[in-house]
Amino acid sequence: MHTGIDEALTPPFSSAHILATWNGTASVEDASKAFGFSRAKGYDLIRSGQFPCRVLRIGRKTRVVTASLLRVLESGVPEYNDASVGGHSTS
Template sequence: MHNQNNGTSDTDAQYSPSHIRATWGGTGSVEDASRAFGFSRAKGYDLVRRGEFPCRVLRIGRSTRVVTASLLRVFDSGEPEYSNARA
């Protein structure tokens, strides 16, 4: 049965700013942040590697995390937080 929810899918709701504020900690995964921005996991990691991910990224050992506050600021302003990403 189709779940009608005013044109938004469960995936859209999962990556809405209000849901992110309520459920994410200080950082999120590159995969989740990429989906929130609307691109694939592979594209997200490619942007991280090139230093062009639209919000702040932390590399902690072998782990790469996206700063939740930075992601939300980018959503609010529509402007990336890195000057490289504006090119």
């Protein structure tokens, strides 16, 4: 029987909690919190192509790939995007 006690004891931005409760993509705000910085800083990093994990632009929305976020949190090795939010190459 699932009691929810384990979920209540797991920090909200731990890898285990993210894996158990987040979908395939996450908001920039939640992903930024998982890395320890503000939503505004997250969007600044996305615009400059420096967000530490893969980011998708879907229509007018920007989403963070949860699997990429988990890999970065566990390894400490960033997976930078090749393009900024506007779709223009950063190189």
